[in-house]
Amino acid sequence: MIALLSAGVAHQVGGCTNAGRPVVCRGMAAQHEAGRLLVIISSESGFEVLDAVRQNGNIALNVTLPANFRSMSFVGNDAVVRGSGASWRPLVDTRHAAFREQLKPYGFPPDYTNAWYSAPDEQLVAIRFTPMVARNQTPGPSAGNKVELMHTEFEK
Amino acid sequence: MSAVFDDGLSLFGVRRMMEGVVPPVLCTASADRVPNVSYLSLCEYVDPLHIALSYQFLNRSRENVLATRRASLTLDDAYTGAGVVLQLEYQRTETEGPVFERLRAKLLGVASHVGMEKVFHLRGADVYRVLEMRRVPGRREFPAALPRVDLATTSRLLSERMAHCEDLSDLLETLLGGLADLLRIDHAMVWLADPAQQALTLLASRGYDIDGAGAEISVGEGLVGTAVREGVPIRVGHMMNMATYARAVRDSAGESGLTEILKNEIPLPGLKEPRSQLAVPLRARGRVLGALFVESQHDQYFGYDDEDALMMLGGQLAVAMSLMQPHEQEPPAQPAAGAATPPDAGPALRLRRLGRDNSIFIDDVYLIRGVAGAILWKLVVEYLRSGRREFTNRELRLAPELRLPDVQDNLEVRLLLLQRRLAEQCAPIRLEKAGRGRMRLNVERVVTLEQEAP
Numbered sequence: 353m354i355a356l357l358s359a360g361v362a363h364q365v366g367g368c369t370n371a372g373r374p375v376v377c378r379g380m381a382a383q384h385e386a387g388r389l390l391v392i393i394s395s396e397s398g399f400e401v402l403d404a405v406r407q408n409g410n411i412a413l414n415v416t417l418p419a420n421f422r423s424m425s426f427v428g429n430d431a432v433v434r435g436s437g438a439s440w441r442p443l444v445d446t447r448h449a450a451f452r453e454q455l456k457p458y459g460f461p462p463d464y465t466n467a468w469y470s471a472p473d474e475q476l477v478a479i480r481f482t483p484m485v486a487r488n489q490t491p492g493p494s495a496g497n498k499v500e501l502m503h504t505e506f507e508k
Numbered sequence: 509m510s511a512v513f514d515d516g517l518s519l520f521g522v523r524r525m526m527e528g529v530v531p532p533v534l535c536t537a538s539a540d541r542v543p544n545v546s547y548l549s550l551c552e553y554v555d556p557l558h559i560a561l562s563y564q565f566l567n568r569s570r571e572n573v574l575a576t577r578r579a580s581l582t583l584d585d586a587y588t589g590a591g592v593v594l595q596l597e598y599q600r601t602e603t604e605g606p607v608f609e610r611l612r613a614k615l616l617g618v619a620s621h622v623g624m625e626k627v628f629h630l631r632g633a634d635v636y637r638v639l640e641m642r643r644v645p646g647r648r649e650f651p652a653a654l655p656r657v658d659l660a661t662t663s664r665l666l667s668e669r670m671a672h673c674e675d676l677s678d679l680l681e682t683l684l685g686g687l688a689d690l691l692r693i694d695h696a697m698v699w700l701a702d703p704a705q706q707a708l709t710l711l712a713s714r715g716y717d718i719d720g721a722g723a724e725i726s727v728g729e730g731l732v733g734t735a736v737r738e739g740v741p742i743r744v745g746h747m748m749n750m751a752t753y754a755r756a757v758r759d760s761a762g763e764s765g766l767t768e769i770l771k772n773e774i775p776l777p778g779l780k781e782p783r784s785q786l787a788v789p790l791r792a793r794g795r796v797l798g799a800l801f802v803e804s805q806h807d808q809y810f811g812y813d814d815e816d817a818l819m820m821l822g823g824q825l826a827v828a829m830s831l832m833q834p835h836e837q838e839p840p841a842q843p844a845a846g847a848a849t850p851p852d853a854g855p856a857l858r859l860r861r862l863g864r865d866n867s868i869f870i871d872d873v874y875l876i877r878g879v880a881g882a883i884l885w886k887l888v889v890e891y892l893r894s895g896r897r898e899f900t901n902r903e904l905r906l907a908p909e910l911r912l913p914d915v916q917d918n919l920e921v922r923l924l925l926l927q928r929r930l931a932e933q934c935a936p937i938r939l940e941k942a943g944r945g946r947m948r949l950n951v952e953r954v955v956t957l958e959q960e961a962p
Binding site: 364365366367368369370372373374375376377378394396397399400404408410411412413414416421423425427429458459460463464465466467468470471475487489491492494495496497 | 533534535536537541542543544545546547549565567568569571576578579580581582586588589590591593595644645646647648649650783806807808
């Protein structure tokens with residue numbers, strides 16, 4: 353699962369407000385940090401997700417590999433919004449480059465994903481959470497089913 | 509509750525984003541506000557305030573939607589990088605009707621292309637009311653690409669050319685030529701439905717190494733067969749992406765492999781690596797007479813406007829096929845006395861018919877079957893019996909043994925198909941026009957007949 357995060361995946365980040373409004377935005381990078389997951393989103397395009405996360409800490413991070421649509425979702429309930437700015441740029445650029453490579457066979461021009469990753473440094477926001485549940489989200493009948501988390505991967 | 513849309517946004521205006529080039533993302537939440545994010549197969553425009561999403565599996569998204577009736581959906585434009593995010597309220601699940609049929613046809617079209625019809629089963633079309641639609645802010649968008657051609661103008665020009673055609677052969681050449689010259693669609697086929705056989709026969713093609721006239725597929729097979737069976741256009745704009753998605757579903761469902769592709773007795777033309785395909789049904793008088801199929805090596809080559817244009821041109825073709833009746837006012841040809849005089853050249857030709865579906869073989873090489881096969885058999889039998897080589901369309905139409913399908917368009921079309929197939933095979937039997945409503949059978953070798961019982 354950890355390897356998947358650096359393989360050039362697409363990131364989708366979901367939340368739900370206390371009023372029951374589901375919200376979703378595109379993420380730009382994710383990585384494993386000492387038993388927790390970190391995901392970077394744009395504060396402009398992801399403002400609704402940030403609001404929802406700040407309300408209740410619930411979050412779902414979906415990562416999908418375009419080459420085979422293998423898709424995993426990590427769900428947490430202790431998400432916090434912390435840290436923003438240029439320090440995340442190297443991680444975003446690395447993930448972006450890997451993602452762009454993944455999309456090449458599908459005919460997307462190399463610059464296409466710039467539209468999604470063009471947030472200025474000051475808009476890069478980090479959300480950290482402990483993945484409590486992992487779900488297989490590969491399209492199909494078992495999408496949403498739980499997958500046992502390998503604690504060796506997420507706990508230090 | 510009235511819908512809230514950003515200025516200038518409409519559901520109709522974002523139809524292109526629903527094509528799935530960038531798969532739509534659905535976010536739902538459980539009653540206790542635990543979010544779930546997943547990808548969707550299909551999203552379909554219903555009306556200015558509603559969309560439909562494919563419901564294929566009983567999964568967590570489905571559970572959440574039934575529990576809360578709320579969802580959020582993002583759609584991305586594959587050309588400009590723009591995106592919209594929608595807030596949705598679940599209304600109902602439809603298991604029949606036009607919206608369901610459109611979604612099912614698209615799903616089957618995609619699935620059949622990669623041989624996964626059994627996995628891609630549509631349980632329903634979930635209809636949602638769109639409560640909000642907003643642009644995703646902060647996107648650095650690209651300018652939209654210029655259209656390939658002015659489809660409205662070029663379609664009108666082609667329609668006018670078609671209107672001047674006096675016979676079906678000319679009409680097909682004009683259509684396929686005009687698609688290439690005017691609409692820049694270089695690879696196209698016209699398929700003819702045979703309801704009795706539940707099959708489709710290739711009538712004409714352009715832009716391929718082989719012509720393939722007479723090749724057959726089953727109704728329901730592939731994009732063409734599905735478009736005919738469901739009577740709706742099917743377009744796949746990003747074949748590789750859809751194929752990858754489909755394979756993910758298949759693997760997830762534990763299927764063992766692709767279904768076997770039916771073997772055709774006549775090789776099918778087609779691009780080796782198509783990136784975009786579109787099949788539109790040819791409809792006239794309330795019936796589907798066949799399909800017009802186009803494809804391209806380029807991704808996302810055909811859009812909604814192409815679909816509209818080809819539906820219009822295909823409709824004109826279908827009506828013309830119905831109306832282009834043979835000139836039956838001509839008197840029947842006078843039969844010559846006596847049996848056929850054997851031609852001098854070559855060894856005897858063995859014409860074999862399999863009775864069940866009128867499959868015709870010339871010296872063990874498959875030629876054609878169905879109505880066209882029955883016509884050839886009748887002509888040759890009559891030629892051997894009486895020596896007559898000229899025939900009228902009228903006598904064929906009235907021949908009870910041919911059992912022409914219950915649509916008057918078919919005789920002219922079947923004759924053309926037979927004529928092309930014989931020419932393509934360089935067969936020693938040829939069929940050619942012999943004036944208004946007449947045809948001439950040219951036989952270059954002695955013919956022996958062999959008929960196998962059904």
